[in-house]
Amino acid sequence: MIPLIRPFLDEAELQEIAQVLSSGFLTQGPKTAEFEQRVAEHIGCKYAFAMSSCTTALHLALVALDIKHGDEVLVADFTFPATANVVVQQGARPVLVDIDLDTFTMSPDDLERKISSHTKAIIPVDAFGCAANYDPILAIAEKHRLPVIEDAATAIGAKYYDRFCGNLSTIGCFSFHPRKVITTGEGGMITTNDSVLAEKIRLLRSHGGVKTGAWFQYEAAGFNYRLSDILSAVGVAQMAKLPMLIERKRLLASLMSQRLSKLAGVCLPTEPKWGGHIYQSYVILIDPQFDRDKVVTEMRARGVEATIGTYALHDQPVYQRQFGYQAGQLPNSHAAFRRSITLPLYPQMSESDLDLVVDTFKAVLSQQ
Numbered sequence: 001m002i003p004l005i006r007p008f009l010d011e012a013e014l015q016e017i018a019q020v021l022s023s024g025f026l027t028q029g030p031k032t033a034e035f036e037q038r039v040a041e042h043i044g045c046k047y048a049f050a051m052s053s054c055t056t057a058l059h060l061a062l063v064a065l066d067i068k069h070g071d072e073v074l075v076a077d078f079t080f081p082a083t084a085n086v087v088v089q090q091g092a093r094p095v096l097v098d099i100d101l102d103t104f105t106m107s108p109d110d111l112e113r114k115i116s117s118h119t120k121a122i123i124p125v126d127a128f129g130c131a132a133n134y135d136p137i138l139a140i141a142e143k144h145r146l147p148v149i150e151d152a153a154t155a156i157g158a159k160y161y162d163r164f165c166g167n168l169s170t171i172g173c174f175s176f177h178p179r180k181v182i183t184t185g186e187g188g189m190i191t192t193n194d195s196v197l198a199e200k201i202r203l204l205r206s207h208g209g210v211k212t213g214a215w216f217q218y219e220a221a222g223f224n225y226r227l228s229d230i231l232s233a234v235g236v237a238q239m240a241k242l243p244m245l246i247e248r249k250r251l252l253a254s255l256m257s258q259r260l261s262k263l264a265g266v267c268l269p270t271e272p273k274w275g276g277h278i279y280q281s282y283v284i285l286i287d288p289q290f291d292r293d294k295v296v297t298e299m300r301a302r303g304v305e306a307t308i309g310t311y312a313l314h315d316q317p318v319y320q321r322q323f324g325y326q327a328g329q330l331p332n333s334h335a336a337f338r339r340s341i342t343l344p345l346y347p348q349m350s351e352s353d354l355d356l357v358v359d360t361f362k363a364v365l366s367q368q
């Protein structure tokens with residue numbers, strides 16, 4: 001079986017973990033501080049806080065920005081549900097925004113249309129390792145004085161022109177789930193340059209406690225959203241590999257695109273004008289005459305673990321029941337949800353693995 005993705009782990013992660021285990025300090029401690037520093041230095045931001053996941057990072061970002069019941073948050077519709085679930089969990093209303101199909105990211109035109117007097121924040125999503133179109137999004141945010149939370153779950157090391165994702169707006173949120181370019185098993189990170197937000201995040205990440213001497217005083221009803229030093233150890237070793245992993249993914253993506261370039265009815269991922277795509281996932285769109293679900297099922301039956309791109313949230317039962325969305329209401333996101341396929345792409349892949357993916361895809365498509 002060619003898997004969808006394979007984390008790139010070796011002796012370096014084991015050595016880092018061994019250091020932490022022998023230190024006896026297992027929860028958030030010096031290794032987490034080191035991991036945070038590596039991420040902050042890499043993307044060029046002032047503050048970075050390791051979190052238990054990107055979902056908890058997104059949630060804490062909303063809490064820090066004081067998003068609450070009655071507020072509306074504009075969320076890119078084509079994404080993993082966590083991006084909008086956290087808005088619902090805060091008692092706020094997710095207002096779903098359509099995407100541009102060439103990048104699978106938030107459409108600035110639809111964003112502008114959906115702003116209301118209740119809007120309190122915007123969450124664009126960097127899709128599959130490709131930055132959203134931040135210049136127009138940030139211009140709209142500035143015009144309406146709205147904070148922007150970047151869901152950069154898939155985009156550590158990705159760039160928008162010469163700046164790194166996660167350092168483009170008010171707050172950035174990364175994921176280190178195993179499907180991402182670097183992983184800690186589970187894990188995430190919040191990044192910001194805002195010292196007031198940073199203090200709130202620091203406080204709320206760990207129960208709301210402030211050390212006032214020998215023990216803590218509790219200033220807020222906070223969370224336990226910390227990352228353990230055991231997982232941060234993996235993160236430190238993974239950060240050292242990040243440039244190599246990105247280089248390899250970009251090379252494999254270009255080889256994949258060369259091999260698929262002449263295939264009719266298939267739209268390949270392209271580098272946007274702002275560049276910096278890291279191909280966390282290699283996602284294509286197939287024409288509606290093909291049965292996408294059958295293509296994916298048949299590829300799996302033949303030993304290639306393809307899957308869908310991601311979800312159109314307005315097509316999900318919970319968003320339809322709770323907020324009255326109807327299938328197809330956001331046409332580009334709906335089309336992407338119905339027609340996208342993620343093909344396997346991971347750094348250890350050989351060219352013959354890649355050929356097998358391509359040949360299997362071509363064979364399955366030709367039988368439709």
Ligand SMILES: Cc1ncc(COP(=O)(O)O)c(C=O)c1O
Pocket residue numbers: 053054055056079080082083125151153154174175176177187188
């Ligand atoms: C765009 C996006 N946002 C948020 C998440 C949630 O990340 P985590 O699994 O780290 O909570 C994911 C994970 O797949 C994602 O792809």
